[in-house]
Amino acid sequence: MCGICCVVSLSVQHTTGGFFKDDLLCNLRRRGPNSSQHLIKTVSDLSYQCLFSGHILHLRGLMTPQPLTDIDNSVFLWNGEVFNGIHVGTAENDTEVMFHHLSSCSSETDILSLFSSVQGPWSFIYYQASRHYLWFGRDYFGRRSLLWQFNNELDRALCLSSVSALSESDNQWQEVPASGVYKIDLKACAISESLVLTFYPWKYQSRENAIEETFLSGLDQISKDLPAYVSLTMSESKLSLITPVVPLNRTVPETSVDSHCRNITNSTVTVEDLHRFLAEEHKKKLVQQLIDVLSEAVKRRVLYLFRDTGQLTGEIPSMPTKKAHVAILFSGGIDSMLIATLADRHIPSEEPIDLLNVAFMIKEQTIQSKQKKQHELHSCQECCKKLDTTIVDNFSCFNVPDRITGRAGLEELETINPSRTWNFVEINVTLEELKRMRQQRIRHLVYPLDTVLDDSIGCAVWFASRGEGFITTQGDVKPYKSSAKVVLTGIGADEQLAGYSRHRVCFKKYGLEGLNKELGMELARISSRNLGRDDRIIGDHGKEARFPFLDEDVVSFLNSLPVSEKADLTLPRGIGEKLLLRLAAKELGLTASTILPKRAMQFGSRIAKMENSKEKASDKCSRLQSVSVD
Incomplete structure (x- = not known):
């Protein structure tokens, strides 16, 4: 993982x-704390200049400082991981492999x-010196x-950069849309004294006739956010990338799907209800397929990193244990529990796994009432029985819902x-530390996103991933x-298996067809709503x-899979949403956590209750827009 940056000026005077x-x-x-380098390319006869800056977090293969250059004077900056699609040897560095290709x-x-072939997360900047092209983009x-x-x-x-600095000028930062990759012909732009971006969109291989529609909708969306002096166009050859995943199955069954659990009510959801689903041979086969493909995905992500096996943890001198190389954002909910269970399969047995559980201080006046209503935090009595004996009295003001379910998950x-x-x-x-670190660090990382939800999630993820x-x-x-x-x-x-409450609302209003449309939209917008922000936050x-x-x-x-195989929103919370995932967790031996209802991080960690509980998630957050007087 890296911090990459490129600054292009179409004038050598500036x-x-x-x-x-x-x-x-x-x-x-x-x-990128392990290496920092800069490189400046000045092409005087064409009056343009490029600065490339690479900052490396060393994770795999030999340490490879960036920017990389070749004999043709091309330059490459890579912030990504090749997990599949292109061969990278165990001792190889994927940056070098990509640049060689x-x-x-x-x-x-x-x-x-x-x-199109690369499987894994990436963003890149590539200066193709022989043609004076600058390529850049993000994964699908x-x-x-x-x-x-x-x-x-x-x-x-x-300027292209992994992360921004807050700008007080009119030249605001925006996320590069993940709709495709982009190319700038620096020679042509320098001659014409204009900035033109050529856009190559993603499209499904099986839908040859959809390229015009895909391009035009993507082109309009991107163009509206660009300055007037920047134009976006498609290549004359109408080339594109091939989407790395298959299209969403929008099949809706002609008749309602039979369920063995139609008599379930909100008060009677049990782990045994999942067991009855697993008695179906078809359902059990799908569950095993999900376990297999997800297990392989986890394996790639926990083994593709450098392990200095000789070192011990330096944080606690009195604890001479091996250090953890992998951590999990951990609430004890179904998603993090399943990831932890599968990570346990592949991480060396002698290596610890860090479960990062964040809690924001509960206001003094609410602690007593919260303790009286503790049973409301859980949908299953089985979970509650375990939790009363595990609460650490010294930290009772941090016994938020995710802390309680997290401890129960640890026991499992x-x-x-x-x-x-x-x-x-x-x-x-x-609250004091939240305000201080938001001002010093977090608001710069959430930017250019700016809503109350971005603030809540950004702060929670920042403190959790810091791991202190x-x-x-x-x-x-x-x-x-x-x-x-x-x-x-x-x-x-949640985005793929109908885990959010809005999915239930959509299903009640518009049925499975409406739910299909909503789920299709979820993945289409996940780059702009979540992933760029979370990458900046954790990468900090x-x-x-x-x-x-x-x-x-x-x-x-x-x-x-049709949506009816992934979820059944006619069933209560705690079982109907992400049903297929819950069945996989049950098959892997998990118990009470398999039927915990979805609880959003901002509510489970209680950050949403700390400052202004009356705000709406979509409101612009004034706390992110505040400017320090220091």
Whole structure:
């Protein structure tokens, strides 16, 4: 994982340094703490200049500083992971492999074919020196952040960067849309003194006639957010990338699907209800297919990293244990529990796994009432019976819903594999620290997103992925800081398996056809709503976010199924949403966590209750827009 940046000026009179400020450099270095390098390319006869800046977080193969250059003077910046599609040897670095392939490309078609083949998250910047082309873009889901900023005052300058610095000028940063990849002909732009972007959209291979429709809708959407002096066009050959996943199956059964659990009510949901579904041979086969494809996705994400096996944890001198290389954003809910269970299959048995559980301080006046209503936090009595005895009195003001379910989830994992060291990291955040770190760090990372929901999720994920908290070992509570460079997150499960409350609302109003439309929209907008933001947030700690539920093979498998096989929203909360996932968890030996209802992170961690509980999620957040007086 890296911080990458490129500044282009179509005039050698205005240097790229005017764009490359110290605060931007600082933000990039936090993402890539292991190596930082810069390279400037000036083409005087064509009057353009490019600055390339690469900042490396070393995760696999040999340490490979960026920018990379070749004998043709081409330049490559890569922030990604090749998990499949292109062979990368165990000891190889995927940046070098990708650059080698790019240097061998002889046409635009070859370049587009290469990026169509890559499975895994990526953003890139590639200067093709022989043709004066600058290529850049993000993967289909937008799992890696890339922003752009245009500046007409500096002769149509452009800055591309993994992360921004807050700008007080009119030249605002925007996320590069993950709708395709882009090319700038620097020679042509320098001659014409205009900035033209050529757009190559994603399209499904099986829908040859859909390219015009795909392009036109994407072109209009992107163009409306660009400055007037920047134009977007399609290549004359109408080339495109091939979407790495199959189209969504929108089949709706002619008759209602029979269920063995039609008599379930909200008060009677039990783990046994899932067992009855698994008695169906067809359903059991689908569950096993999901387990297989998701297990392989987790395997790729926990093994493709450098392990310095000789080192011990340095955080707690009194605990001479091996250090964790993988952490999981962990609430004890079905998504994080399933990821943890599958990670346990593939991570070396002697290596700990960090379970990062964040909680925001409950207001004093609400603690007593919360304790009286503790049973309302859970849908199953089985879970509650375990939890009363595990609450740490010293931290009672942090006993938020996700802390309670997280502890219960830890017990389940310890039952499945008692020999594994599971570091349940209790990350406790006060209002004072929240305000301080939002001002110093978080608001810069959430930007250019700006809603109350972005603030809540951004802050929760930032503190969780920082990994600073406490662990309890043999009854002793000790400070702990996670050493893991890889952070697994469950994002993508709700979007594909109808996990959100809005999916139930949609289903009640419009049935399965409406639900299909909603789920199709979820993945289409996940890059702009979630993934760029989360990549910037987690990357700020010199860590890499990895998303097993958004593995291309996982998405293709789920897309191939009709929605009626993935969820049954006629059933109550805690079983109907993400039904297929719950059945997989039950098959893997999980118990009470399999029937926990979906609870959004902002509510489970209680950050949504800390400052202004009357706000709407879609409101612009004034706390993100505030400017420090320091």
